Amino acid sequence: MAAISRSRRPLALAAAVAVALGAGALAVTSASAAEAPLKDYELTWGIKQSYRSYVTGMAAGSFTPADGATQAADNGAFTFAGGTGTYDSDTHAVRLGFAGSLRIASKLHGFDLTLSDVRFDSGAAEITADVTSGGTTQDDVPLADVTVTRTMTGMETKLTKEAATVLGSASYEGAAGDPLTVVQKTPPTQSPSPTGSPSSSTSPSPTASTSPKPTGSASSTASPSASQTTSPSASASETGAATQGDIADGTLGWGVKQSFRTYVVDGPAKGRITASGGATQASGNGDFTFTEATGTYDTDADTLKAAFKGAVNFKGHEAKGSYGLDLTLSGLTVELDGGTGELTADVESLGKTSDDVVLAHLTAGSSGLKAEDDVISLDDVTAELTKAGAQAFGGFYTEGTVLAPVDLSVALSDDAQLPDGDGGSGDGSGTGTGGSGDSGTTSGTTGGGTTGSTTGGVTGALASTGSDVPTGALGAAAAVTVAAGAGVVLAVRRRRQA
Incomplete structure (x- = not known):
């Protein structure tokens, strides 16, 4: 063929x-x-x-x-x-x-x-x-x-x-x-046979040495889907890790909301995004990675609480040295119990600090927590904006708005190897051309504008759209946003975990 x-x-x-x-x-x-x-x-x-x-x-x-x-x-x-x-x-x-x-x-x-x-x-x-x-x-x-x-x-x-x-x-x-x-969808049918039965090479199913291995894969001996791997993922107890204890390290990948990133860098805000304090941003105005997780886990009870270092600042709508938008999120924490939980962060505005604001409700694809090679990983965890989170964004985003998905990996031992990556997936990187992120350093800035952090006096609402919205969709929303200004004027605050 x-x-x-x-x-x-x-x-x-x-x-x-x-x-x-x-x-x-x-x-x-x-x-x-x-x-x-x-x-x-x-x-x-x-x-x-x-x-x-x-x-x-x-x-x-x-x-x-x-x-x-x-x-x-x-x-x-x-x-x-x-x-x-x-x-x-x-x-x-x-x-x-x-x-x-x-x-x-x-x-x-x-x-x-x-x-x-x-x-x-x-x-x-x-x-x-x-x-x-x-x-x-x-x-x-x-x-x-x-x-x-x-x-x-x-x-x-x-x-x-x-x-x-x-x-x-x-x-x-x-x-x-x-x-x-x-x-x-379904694994190849394998007929049960007693010990000493004929070799599996006589079976019509593909053998391990000849089963599909996609081009570009990391290993030429692995099959193309989870259903064809030689064994299921091991639980924490099977790998020898304790079923509960302290988290040794970890990363959190989250993009907040792609359209918001685009709005800040390439939209009417004409601003920039700065990651600092251990956080990084993927190139192309992409997602953020927060690092150095601390916390606890219990794979028997399927609970986890992890706090991450790093901060991200969104700044825009500059007018005579003042900014109509100056928003910082830091001290991000994820708490899960049976596959659901919360994403919290510290939010600062006009020198006024609001600690541990519940920004999003989280829903993982599975209710259970499993460790493989002393690492618990959860990908594409759904994040929906809470009422408090909507208030943090000036009321423009409504409660229940779907945010960027969350990717989470935590190490259960000091020598566990965390997966490579530069942040969350699913919501994707931004599409702006006005600046570039830095995924390889401890801090980075996306977008143009002057440096520094200056609070402004413009009030109004944040935009929920970005340049990735198809042509013609931005007109009215952008005009209203520029006329009203930005609704959250927040000061930079950096919170480092002990």
């Missing part, structure tokens, strides 16, 4: 080949001795969280999945099922096509488009889809470049120029999209 590439290959062809060869067989054909059929895969991708918020919020539009595609609750990510394709054991490329379609429409802002025939190619490291708009269909439009990983879960994505055209704003080009996960 020839390789699936950007040239259009109907999903039916991949399905037909998979049926002909058998679900788990490593069949050898005259066309390609290296390819094995794959089936029953699912692709989950949210495109971009801030785009979803724009469509259902400002644009008063909707997402309508069909033909087997679904959307997670609360305007969540999209899942395309029925994935079939091939794995090339020579190049370790996984190529899959998925069933389902997604209609994205808004009468208010005048767009109506449908994505279908979604495809993932680990060799090309991209997501493509057919895009139908105005009665015309473009086949295999590249929507995102993918940083392929060994497990093919939580993979970073970067939106393409073509995606920016599809989504209606040039500012999306190069912006971080939501994380991508590609997994097999």
